[in-house]
Amino acid sequence: MTVTHTIWSSFFGRLRTVLGAGATILALAIALPAHAQSLPGKGVRVQPIKSSIAEETFQTLLVSRALQRLGYDVQPIKEIEYATGYLALANGDATFMAVSWKPLHDDFYKNAGGPARLSREGTYIGQSLQGYLIDRKTAERYKITSIAQLKDPKIAALFDTNGDGKADLTGCNPGWGCEQAIEHQLDAYGLRATVTHNQGSYSALIADTIARFKQGKPVLYYTWTPYWVSAELQPGKDVVWLQVPFSSLPGEQAKVSTRLPDGRDFGFPINTQHIVANKTFTDKNPAAARLFAVMQLPVADVNAQNLRMRSGENKQADIERHVDGWIKAHQKLFDGWIAEAQKAAAN
Numbered sequence: 001m002t003v004t005h006t007i008w009s010s011f012f013g014r015l016r017t018v019l020g021a022g023a024t025i026l027a028l029a030i031a032l033p034a035h036a037q038s039l040p041g042k043g044v045r046v047q048p049i050k051s052s053i054a055e056e057t058f059q060t061l062l063v064s065r066a067l068q069r070l071g072y073d074v075q076p077i078k079e080i081e082y083a084t085g086y087l088a089l090a091n092g093d094a095t096f097m098a099v100s101w102k103p104l105h106d107d108f109y110k111n112a113g114g115p116a117r118l119s120r121e122g123t124y125i126g127q128s129l130q131g132y133l134i135d136r137k138t139a140e141r142y143k144i145t146s147i148a149q150l151k152d153p154k155i156a157a158l159f160d161t162n163g164d165g166k167a168d169l170t171g172c173n174p175g176w177g178c179e180q181a182i183e184h185q186l187d188a189y190g191l192r193a194t195v196t197h198n199q200g201s202y203s204a205l206i207a208d209t210i211a212r213f214k215q216g217k218p219v220l221y222y223t224w225t226p227y228w229v230s231a232e233l234q235p236g237k238d239v240v241w242l243q244v245p246f247s248s249l250p251g252e253q254a255k256v257s258t259r260l261p262d263g264r265d266f267g268f269p270i271n272t273q274h275i276v277a278n279k280t281f282t283d284k285n286p287a288a289a290r291l292f293a294v295m296q297l298p299v300a301d302v303n304a305q306n307l308r309m310r311s312g313e314n315k316q317a318d319i320e321r322h323v324d325g326w327i328k329a330h331q332k333l334f335d336g337w338i339a340e341a342q343k344a345a346a347n
Contacts, residue, residue: 039071040287040345046074049085049094051176054203054314055227055306059125059297060098061323063275066295069338070287070345081175086112089278096292098124100276103269104177106252109276119282122293125273125302130178130224131266132169132242133233134159138218139240147242147267148189150220156194159220161212164196170209170221171197178268180250182222185267188248213238226302228310241266290344294337301326 048064050056057077064074080088082105088094090112100109100120112118132147138158139145150156150167159167172178179199186192198205206221206229213219213233223229233239244267247258259265275292282289305322313322327334 038342038345040342041067041070041072041285044072044285046072046095046281046288047093048074048077049080049088049097050077050099051082051085052079052173053099055302055309056099057316057319058305058309058322059273059302061319062297062326063096063098063292063295065323065327066291066334066337066341067288070291070341072288082177083108083111083175086118086276089276090117092278092280094278095281096275096277096288098273098275100274101128101177101271102274103253103256104130104181104271107180107250108177110252115279117279118276119279119289119292120274120276121289122274122295123272124275124292124295125226125297125299127299128225128271128273129266130222130268130271132220132222133235133239134221134242135213135219136236136238136240137216145240145243146245147185147191148245150195151190153194158218166193167195167220169195169197170202170205170219171199172222173202174199178222178224181253181268184250185244185248189245226299226306228303228306231303231307232310243267285345286347287341287345291337291341294340 046064046067048060050060060077064077067074078094080094085094085097086105086108089097102109102120109118109120134144142155142158144155150159153165156167157165159169161168169182171182179197182197186195186197206223209219209221210229210232219233219239221229235241241264243265244258247256247265247267249256249258249268253269256269258267258269260270275295277288277292282292305319305326308322309319313319
């Protein structure tokens with residue numbers, strides 16, 4: 001064999017090796033899942049926000065996880081109260097909030113610029129109830145079914161916790177939106193003289209309310225779902241919802257009927273929760289916009305996670321684990337959201 005022949009044989013051998021490797025790389029590229037090939041959010045910074053309610057971390061982190069799968073550079077969640085948060089979103093100082101209540105937050109939404117500056121598509125969490133409840137024992141003993149009955153000083157005094165003769169209502173933090181509705185209804189239903197709306201730290205107030213319940217004392221409080229309180233004090237078993245004499249809400253909700261299809265009226269319409277985002281961001285990022293529109297989280301799953309937090313699993317690492325566990329248990333659904341988002345980016 002000549003030297004020339006040996007050189008050419010060696011060359012073609014290496015060429016076959018290179019070509020073979022190239023074919024392998026090509027085959028792997030074709031076989032890679034779509035999310036590995038398409039990262040529409042690469043290089044784009046995202047700032048999530050939420051209120052001071054710790055239980056909102058779960059649904060917010062779930063959105064962050066999905067955005068990260070799309071390549072977005074998602075920052076740690078910042079806490080900010082709702083009214084300021086909507087303005088931050090409208091001004092581009094924040095990117096999204098996963099707890100936009102409709103219609104409860106409609107005034108915040110409108111005051112921040114509405115659809116001209118904010119995007120609020122799809123329904124993230126449905127069937128969110130809120131209203132007033134009392135312990136079942138007192139309700140049955142005194143036949144209390146409506147909050148209007150608290151106009152009677154004798155009935156109101158049953159829920160007096162500080163000796164002033166007025167009912168003490170565990171209410172809503174200033175800035176949450178629900179406090180405006182409660183304040184409005186105290187006037188609308190003629191309760192101002194007999195009911196005190198206790199505000200401050202809701203978590204501390206409701207903890208005291210639950211402690212009173214466990215001592216066998218009457219309790220009167222406002223709450224909402226999804227939230228852990230209704231798992232601890234179960235409506236129908238431990239407590240009962242109070243009805244209102246007629247629908248009456250302030251601001252953008254003034255014409256909203258709060259009567260349910262079955263005729264009951266708890267004073268608040270059934271709300272839906274949405275992912276609200278800066279509109280400039282969603283206009284420039286169709287993948288994120290589509291993701292926000294298609295994500296859906298069952299109320300029962302949020303309640304279950306919130307109860308785990310109430311039971312002691314409330315550290316950041318715990319909530320991260322809850323989110324990862326939820327994704328693993330719903331992997332097909334989660335991957336479907338990502339695929340929808342990637343499809344929007346490709347169009």
